[in-house]
Amino acid sequence: MTAVSAKEYWAKKGDVDLFIYRKYQGTPEGKPVLFLVHGSSLSAQPGYDLQVPGRASEYSMMDQCAAHGYDVWTMDHEGYGKSSKTMNNANIEQGVDDLRAAMPVVERETGRPQVHFYGQSSGSLRAALFAQKESARVDRLVLDAFVWTGKDSPTLMKRRERLDEWRGSHVRKIDKDMIRSIFTRDKPGLSEPAVPEALAEAQLAYGDTIPTGTYLDMSAHLPVVDPLKINTPTAIMRGEHDGIATLDDLSAFLKLLPNPDKQLTVLPGSAHIAPFGVNAHRFYHILYAFLDMPARKDA
Numbered sequence: 001m002t003a004v005s006a007k008e009y010w011a012k013k014g015d016v017d018l019f020i021y022r023k024y025q026g027t028p029e030g031k032p033v034l035f036l037v038h039g040s041s042l043s044a045q046p047g048y049d050l051q052v053p054g055r056a057s058e059y060s061m062m063d064q065c066a067a068h069g070y071d072v073w074t075m076d077h078e079g080y081g082k083s084s085k086t087m088n089n090a091n092i093e094q095g096v097d098d099l100r101a102a103m104p105v106v107e108r109e110t111g112r113p114q115v116h117f118y119g120q121s122s123g124s125l126r127a128a129l130f131a132q133k134e135s136a137r138v139d140r141l142v143l144d145a146f147v148w149t150g151k152d153s154p155t156l157m158k159r160r161e162r163l164d165e166w167r168g169s170h171v172r173k174i175d176k177d178m179i180r181s182i183f184t185r186d187k188p189g190l191s192e193p194a195v196p197e198a199l200a201e202a203q204l205a206y207g208d209t210i211p212t213g214t215y216l217d218m219s220a221h222l223p224v225v226d227p228l229k230i231n232t233p234t235a236i237m238r239g240e241h242d243g244i245a246t247l248d249d250l251s252a253f254l255k256l257l258p259n260p261d262k263q264l265t266v267l268p269g270s271a272h273i274a275p276f277g278v279n280a281h282r283f284y285h286i287l288y289a290f291l292d293m294p295a296r297k298d299a
Helices: 044-048 061-068 092-110 122-133 154-168 176-184 194-204 213-220 247-256 280-291
Strands: 004-013 016-025 033-037 071-075 115-120 138-144 171-173 209-211 234-239 262-267
Touching: 004 061, 004 092, 016 044, 016 061, 016 092, 033 044, 033 061, 033 092, 033 122, 044 061, 044 071, 044 194, 061 071, 061 280, 071 092, 092 122, 092 213, 115 122, 122 138, 122 213, 138 280, 154 213, 176 194, 234 247, 234 280, 247 262, 262 280
Parallel strands: 033 071, 033 115, 115 138, 138 234, 234 262
Antiparallel strands: 004 016, 016 071, 171 209
């Protein structure tokens, strides 16, 4: 197998330094570009380039997509991973500003002003709002573990019990138990035991706090995106057992998207983070089918 190469870059957002990370197999020349947007509790490399001992690159979404033929990019949002730690809470709107700062770097290195975007959990909210505001930058959009209004969401109902905490500090504490809970809160048994342990070790290497902004937005400020203003071809992916949003919530969002190139897929046997689950192979099947869609022809 051709080796996967990794490169690091930096972007500036005012005084904030933003870490950008790229992987591709062989040469990046001519490859479609895919940008992965991370969520609330995981920074870029733990979330998208996780290396589980003894499992090669099976749980690295970047390696999987690079092997499929993509030039794959991601970044640490403000307050996460290697990017600057600030007093800002890194909410969804600030995440859009991060993506705005990153895109000139991507265009400079790839020659592509428009790329595919994938977001997971609150990363899907960042990606959706970016597509709403910067449609010329987004080719195809994948919203995984997405939530629109949050109505009847079991996960968000539980999270709102700590709303005063999210409002009272720009950061929140995390530990191994919190990261393990991502894999058990919806339906235990849908991931291999080694995965949450490797993920906890990788994420906690950056410290035991992360920003509160996306938690606050998802608990108190939904909806933060307007489907009527997203004209990009869009796929929504939902794990069968994901408690972050109901199927009714996602179906209503899909119905309002003006571009007819749209789809909603439920992934049986998956929960909140499908790429970390035992049925990740089915996740990738759906992802590639949408991103590799042939161009539409008109009579």
